[in-house]
Structures are given as C-alpha cells and as structure tokens.
Amino acid sequence: xxxxxxxxxxxxAPKDLLEEFFKLRKIALxxxxxxVKYSKSGKAHLKFNKNDRKELRDRLLENLKFAKHYxxxxxxxxxxxxxxxxxxxxxxxxxxxxxxxxxxVYVKTTLFSVKNGKxxxxxxxxxxxxxxxEIDLAKFxxxxxxxxxxxxxxxxxxxxxxxxxxxxxxxKPKDYASFDVNLTNITGLINERIAKFDLKELxxxxxxxxEKRRKIQKLSKTKPKTAKxxxxxxxxxERNRARDLMHKITTTIAxxxxxxxxxxxxxxxxxxxxxxxxxxxxxxRKLSKWNCRLFQSMLEYKLKWFGLPVKYVxxxxxxxxCPVCSGRLSAYRGRLLKCDRCGLVQxxxxxxxxxxxxxxxxxxxxxxxxxxxxxxxSGRMSIKDFAR
Numbered sequence: 001x002x003x004x005x006x007x008x009x010x011x012x013a014p015k016d017l018l019e020e021f022f023k024l025r026k027i028a029l030x031x032x033x034x035x036v037k038y039s040k041s042g043k044a045h046l047k048f049n050k051n052d053r054k055e056l057r058d059r060l061l062e063n064l065k066f067a068k069h070y071x072x073x074x075x076x077x078x079x080x081x082x083x084x085x086x087x088x089x090x091x092x093x094x095x096x097x098x099x100x101x102x103x104x105v106y107v108k109t110t111l112f113s114v115k116n117g118k119x120x121x122x123x124x125x126x127x128x129x130x131x132x133x134e135i136d137l138a139k140f141x142x143x144x145x146x147x148x149x150x151x152x153x154x155x156x157x158x159x160x161x162x163x164x165x166x167x168x169x170x171x172k173p174k175d176y177a178s179f180d181v182n183l184t185n186i187t188g189l190i191n192e193r194i195a196k197f198d199l200k201e202l203x204x205x206x207x208x209x210x211e212k213r214r215k216i217q218k219l220s221k222t223k224p225k226t227a228k229x230x231x232x233x234x235x236x237x238e239r240n241r242a243r244d245l246m247h248k249i250t251t252t253i254a255x256x257x258x259x260x261x262x263x264x265x266x267x268x269x270x271x272x273x274x275x276x277x278x279x280x281x282x283x284x285r286k287l288s289k290w291n292c293r294l295f296q297s298m299l300e301y302k303l304k305w306f307g308l309p310v311k312y313v314x315x316x317x318x319x320x321x322c323p324v325c326s327g328r329l330s331a332y333r334g335r336l337l338k339c340d341r342c343g344l345v346q347x348x349x350x351x352x353x354x355x356x357x358x359x360x361x362x363x364x365x366x367x368x369x370x371x372x373x374x375x376x377x378s379g380r381m382s383i384k385d386f387a388r
Contacts, residue, residue: 003168003304004151008159009140013105014126014133017066018157021105024060024074029100031056032082044086048079067125073106107153114150122162124153135160144305171307173263178357179253179299180267180318180349181292187349188253189357191260194350197253199291202245206289209238246294254302263308265360266296267315311360315352323354 035048053075060071081098088094112124124133137143144164151163177190186197212234220227257264269292300310319337320329327341329351338345357363 001168001170001304003166003301005144005147005164005166005301005305006161007140007143007164008161009135009143010158011133011135011160013155013157013160014131015157017070017105017126018103018155020064020066021070021074022100022103024071025078025100027060028056028075028078029081029098031059032078033097036082036086044089046079046082046086065127067111067128069108069111070105073108073111077106103157105155107155109150109152112153118145118147122150122153124155166305168304168307170309171261173308174261176263176265176311176357176360177257178265178353178360179295180352180356181269181290181295182349183290185349186249186295187353189350189353190253190256191262194353196349197249199249202242202291203289205238205241205245209234210289242291243294246291246298250295250298250302254299257303257308258306261308263310264299264303265311265313265356266299267292267318267356268312269293269296269315313356313359315356318352318355318359319348321351321355323351323358 032046032048035046035052037045037047039045056075057071060074061068064071078100085094085098107124112122115121115123119138120136122135122137124135125131126133143162144166147164147166149165151165153163154161175191177188179186179188182199184199184203186199188195188197213231216227216230216234219230303310321327322329322339322342322344324344325339325342327339329337329339329344329348332338332345335348336345337348337351
C-alpha cells in the first residue's frame with residue numbers, strides 16, 4: 001500500500017503567483033458553478049464536459065506569464081471543491097455556495113523536479129525558462145529520509161507543504177493497543193498497561209481562543225474589516241497550537257507502538273459531531289474543543305508509515321458494557337462505573353479501552369478465561385484480573 005505524509009517548510013512564496021492563482025481559481029469557480037444543474041427532486045449535479053473545460057482553460061491562459069500547468073491545477077482544484085460542495089448540498093448540509101478565500105497554489109508534479117537525490121533540492125517552475133523557486137531539503141532535519149517519491153506541493157504565503165509518498169508492506173502486528181479519546185485525556189491500553197495522556201492544556205488553548213473570538217465578534221459591529229483580520233489571525237494561531245500539541249502526543253504513542261510492533265484499535269467517530277450536536281450552545285462549544293479525529297488521523301498515518309495496521313470499531317455502549325460479563329454498567333462514584341451483574345468497579349475510560357480492544361479483535365468476554373484471538377502477551381491475562 002502507498003502511505004502519504006505531509007510536512008511544511010518555511011519559505012516566502014512569490015506574491016504575484018499567489019495573486020494570479022487566486023484570481024484564476026475565482027474565475028474558474030464562477031464558471032464551473034454555472035454548470036451545476038438541479039433535478040426535479042432538487043438534487044445538484046455538475047455537467048462539465050471536455051469542451052467546457054477546454055473553453056475555460058483557453059480563457060484562463062490568455063496573457064498568462066506563468067507556466068500553463070498552473071491553469072490546470074486551478075481548474076482541477078475548483079472542480080474538486082464544487083463536487084465536494086454538491087455532496088454536502090445533496091445531504092442538506094451546505095447552506096451557501098463555495099467560495100475561494102485562501103491564497104494557496106497547488107503545484108503539480110509536472111511543475112517541479114527533485115535534484116541530487118532525496119535530500120537534494122526541489123526546483124519549482126514559476127515562469128518557464130525564466131524564473132524558478134528552489135528549496136534545499138537538506139536544511140530541514142525533520143523531513144523523512146525513507147520515502148519513495150514526492151507528490152504534489154501546496155504553496156502558501158509563508159510555507160511550502162510537501163507530500164512524501166512511500167510504498168509499505170503491511171505488517172502483521174504482535175498485538176494491538178486500544179484508545180479512548182475524551183475532552184481532557186486520552187486513555188490507552190498499551191502492552192498490558194493503562195496509559196493516560198493529559199489533554200487539559202489542549203482544552204485550555206481552545207478556551208482561551210474562544211474568549212478571544214467573543215471579544216472580536218463584539219468588535220465586528222463597529223470595525224468589520226479589523227475583526228475579520230483578527231479572527232483569521234487567532235483562528236490560525238489556535239489551530240497551529242492545537243496541532244503542535246497533538247503531534248507531540250501522537251508521536252510519543254506511535255514511537256512506543258512501533259517499538260513493540262503493535263497496531264491500534266480506535267473508535268469509529270466519523271461524523272460524530274454531526275450526530276451529537278443538538279442545538280445546545282454549551283454542548284456545541286464543548287464538542288468543538290474535542291480533537292478526537294485529529295488524534296486518530298495523526299496516529300493512523302504515523303503507524304501506517306511503518307506498515308502497522310489501524311482498526312476502527314463501533315464505540316456504541318463501550319462505556320456502558322461490562323468487559324467481564326457483558327452486563328450493564330451504572331454510575332458508581334466520580335468516573336467509576338459498577339456492573340449490576342458481577343459487581344466489577346472500574347474507571348469508565350479503562351472500561352472503554354478494554355471493550356474496544358476485545359471488539360477490535362473479535363473477542364467476547366469470558367470472565368476468568370484469557371483473551372483469545374490475534375494477541376500475544378495479553379493472551380495470558382484474564383479480562384477479569386486486568387479489569388480489577
């Protein structure tokens with residue numbers, strides 16, 4: 001299988017290229033939206049054939065001083081944007097039509113070359129045979145060395161995002177670790193032990209910027225342009241700080257799992273916020289600080305880079321089912337739960353990790369019997385002994 005990792009390196013992008021690509025995308029979007037048709041049932045469809053694309057391409061190429069492939073990149077990115085919007089629209093989730101708001105440039109593989117090997121230089125064509133942009137990969141120690149190729153690049157005002165590709169042979173893990181993600185902590189069952197990773201700092205980051213946004217929203221009534229700039233500035237800062245912290249946590253976890261050759265079992269939380277959000281402002285604000293999917297996506301690609309698998313299981317009732325006898329758990333004291341049938345008392349996060357691991361391995365609780373299935377050392381320990 002092919003695995004992709006993305007890294008960013010600091011650099012200053014050509015402003016004229018950013019402006020021109022922004023302009024190309026806006027024109028392409030305006031034209032593409034004209035080809036969105038609606039059926040009698042109200043469903044949207046994009047009818048954009050080869051001739052339509054050629055006409056748009058010829059129009060965008062007029063008086064263009066940059067490489068022609070930038071026009072193709074602009075059209076491709078816009079078509080992808082519109083198709084994504086159509087999917088949301090047909091599900092009733094899109095309130096307004098898509099807009100081009102960010103000044104970024106997608107650089108296709110035909111627009112750059114890599115010289116002097118994997119740790120050499122990336123040379124990006126800006127204007128054919130006249131102007132180029134070079135990035136020396138050797139200057140950045142954190143970039144991966146064990147990759148096979150470089151995919152498309154994303155050029156932003158102050159950085160370049162590079163995608164590294166690697167063909168990996170899937171590995172059969174010696175065991176699996178399971179993880180339960182909450183607002184203030186991540187609980188993991190790793191190599192027969194429970195590990196807790198504190199997310200209070202992350203929650204605090206979101207709370208601080210939530211207060212900043214409230215103040216900026218008040219300013220928007222009198223100074224809308226200033227408020228918009230401040231909102232973009234602090235939203236970006238919040239996102240960067242959150243991602244940095246989550247990168248550190250997932251790197252720590254991934255290194256341990258890689259060292260013992262363990263895969264991961266995670267909760268299937270796709271569209272979880274859409275299912276849980278109920279219109280309550282307090283709950284919605286609380287859930288907006290829950291970076292569960294960010295944790296999962298980061299951990300998954302870091303493990304898959306080394307061929308380790310990641311399984312997703314339905315988390316329904318994982319904190320309500322006894323891992324020993326499958327009885328129903330009820331609140332006992334604080335975060336402790338108690339089984340009404342066998343009397344087990346345990347932390348709700350530990351309960352969830354035990355259940356997720358069993359369900360991910362296709363194992364059912366047998367009380368004093370040991371784990372069975374694709375397990376190693378944990379197979380010698382009974383669920384009951386561990387849970388207690």
